[in-house]
Amino acid sequence: MKHDKDGHPLIQRYSANERSNHWITAIAFILLALSGLAMFHPATAWMAALFGGGQWTRILHPFFGIVMFVSFAFLAIRMWGHNRFDEGDKQWLKQIDDVLANREDKLPKIGKYNAGQKLLFFVLIVSMIALLLSGIVIWREYFSAFFPIGLRRFSSLLHAFFAFVIIMAIIVHIYAGLWIKGSIGAMVRGTVTYGWARKHHPKWFEAVMKGNEKRGH
8 A cells, every 4th residue: 555755545546547647738738829819819819939830830729639539538448437427416516605715524425536527528539539530631632632622611611619618627627636635746746645536526436445355455
């Protein structure tokens, strides 16, 4: 059993593969956001210098998108089972005022992810699919010639809309990670303390403890 520097026992929340998968997706997202913003408006065109100029930005952006989509697909498959909604999640959403006030003792027991994290998960899935499909339609080098101009124009608007949605969703994701102390550390180190797990995700903590007992740990 692992322990932190103060001797407290630790629980593994994410494996090395899950963490690598997450950070590949995160890096690809940052590259996508910067290159996309560089092409979106003259005020942000200076960002193209980060990628070697406008031409290289246009070339690299869709490939960054493919990397992010594939990486996220693997991540979504890994996390799907823990992101299905149940009755406790409905109650959690009804008590959003308790969530915002950090009155976690009044909330229903939470599994590995709370309802907010699950909503984010599905927003990301929808956004990723929409960005991929619209991106293919407007990818001039390879595909856009196969589609009518009206569909290309609509896809451009759709692409911009879901780019905005996913950027906002990731900002919320980062804020929530900073708000709940220890969340980002879990994705860096892969482990959390018993106290953290019991406080923020008691249902998951109990399941892990039962699993450890069965394995004789």
